[in-house]
Amino acid sequence: MTGMEEWAVLFDLDGTLVDTAPIWWSALGALIDARQPVPAGATDGLLGLTALEAVTTIHRRFGWSGLDPAEDVAEVEVAVRQRYRDGATSWHAEGLHLIAALRADGVPVGLVTSSSRYILDALMVHRGAPRFDVVVCGDDVQRTKPAPDPYLLAARRLGLPPARCAVVEDSPTGLASAVAAGCPVVMIGDHGQPPVVQVASLGRLTVPTLRQLASPAIHQASGDGPRQPTDS
Template sequence: MLPEPPPPELGAVLFDMDGTVVDTEGLWRRACAAVAAELGLRPGEVDPEHVHGRPAEHTAAHLQRPGVPLGWISERLTGEFARLIALGVTPLPGALALLDGLASAGVPTALVTASSRRIVEPVLRTVGAERFRLVVAAEDAPRGKPAPDPYLLAAAGLGLDPAVCVAVEDSPVGLASALAAGCRAVAVAGARAVPYGVLSVNSLEKIDVTLLRRLVAGEISIG
């Protein structure tokens, strides 16, 4: 009788950015509300499902009105968001400690975001670009979340099978992207409609290297 193969080991942790590593979800909603108002829309006409975790191009298509170029809306969304980001962002509780703990354990990390590099760069100046081995931004993947492309690109860039990567996300759109790519996933506070098989925690402070290793090894019962 052949011995059982050893359980898989944690290869990398792939972090969403907005609302996961840094507290920018409120800033994105403010940017969307400002542009929507410019287009004559009322707050109740902006569906959160087309805002939370979505790239600017998707939200722009949702907000588009006859005669208004899609590119103009997308640029206004990105520009207003960038303006708010430039005023300062705050890492979410536990984010930097988790990133530093993974670095100490030799576990590589990547940032996988629906935001453009214009947004990512000032955020990295706050949290430290050196904390991430790789960054996948909106411009880098052929399709954005919820398609699997961003997470597939991150895993490939690290030379890893997605199955040994854990994605840390706060939105249903991001979780769908990670699961479609074949990653394990952790949903943090704020995530709604957490899919079956996803570990849910109320803060990054509840996550450490040991828990992530156990998750990849299949030692944590979820469901």
Template structure:
């Protein structure tokens, strides 16, 4: 277990960041890979299926893609391998930060607040993304292929809190998709949602922003109902 301590611990106890669509503008790259695979299979991925895929595990994504194309017989592992190879190429050349994400991450780190990256993406892809995100930006990284139950199950966020040694109820999770928000809410974390590709309707217990450019440490503390402690 990794425990992160500081001489003056600010609120929240930790900030748990989703990756795709939250920190980096990678969903457009997933669009490219998914549509290219659909074309290889002789079809076109529908907009509804694409929205349903956002935030899901690779296994669920391939099932949705195959069903949408009317080809449920396709081998999900073979499709996943194709997507993995293509998205790795795209991540190496086209990964960009979401507005305000880098500034907020730096502010959290400067304040000494523990951080975790909690993503549905697999470890090989995350390792490439960390070249952009920074390997020192997170105390813990929880990948989709390293948990028994992926988002929307709460396990990824509960795992991050456990590894950090902090109570999940004192954490703020930052998400963009309905699947990720459901996972964070079910875990018991306070949730900040910044919708990217899929709009979110009003949700009890979820604070929504159009962009992380308006998020700061004061807001994160307010989500837990307490003022920040000076570091």
């Protein structure tokens, strides 16, 4: 891709295209419950974190200094992956419709997630799962969201400047990542983040809206080029 009229859309996964939070909260709650009573707010502040970051935060929060976070991450991911494979959640119909409309218009579509490929694979086997031109998972980069690396890597793989890649996100962590990469962003839900474009739901987004967002007439890349991501 080289033409200035070419553009793409990069979607976040968790909470944006699939409602995964209840499954993650359940798995993390079970991890805590196996060792001590689960207090109110035990999983507060974990939205948008990787599994390792979430588990490490829990270890620190409850003083589990003698335990290996990596072992707990493996346990949590096994539980989450099994729930995905059992069909405990599914791809949002609105997202599938939007992705199909973009592809019908010849617009490249990417997925950028902090989840591991091991976890994502359990969702990609669902009937009707969308096809993406590029997929960047948390284990594809050394620094994941909120660092810019995942979105920079996705744009680089598409052969487009970040300013031509409209991002659809639902969390402050993902927003920070996309903005740092130099991508225009649409936030799903009311997060009080002006002047970022916000829509109430994924179903309110259209191809023309996203095309306008990626237009250089309303969004210009910074004169200082964005930092390049590092593959892990």
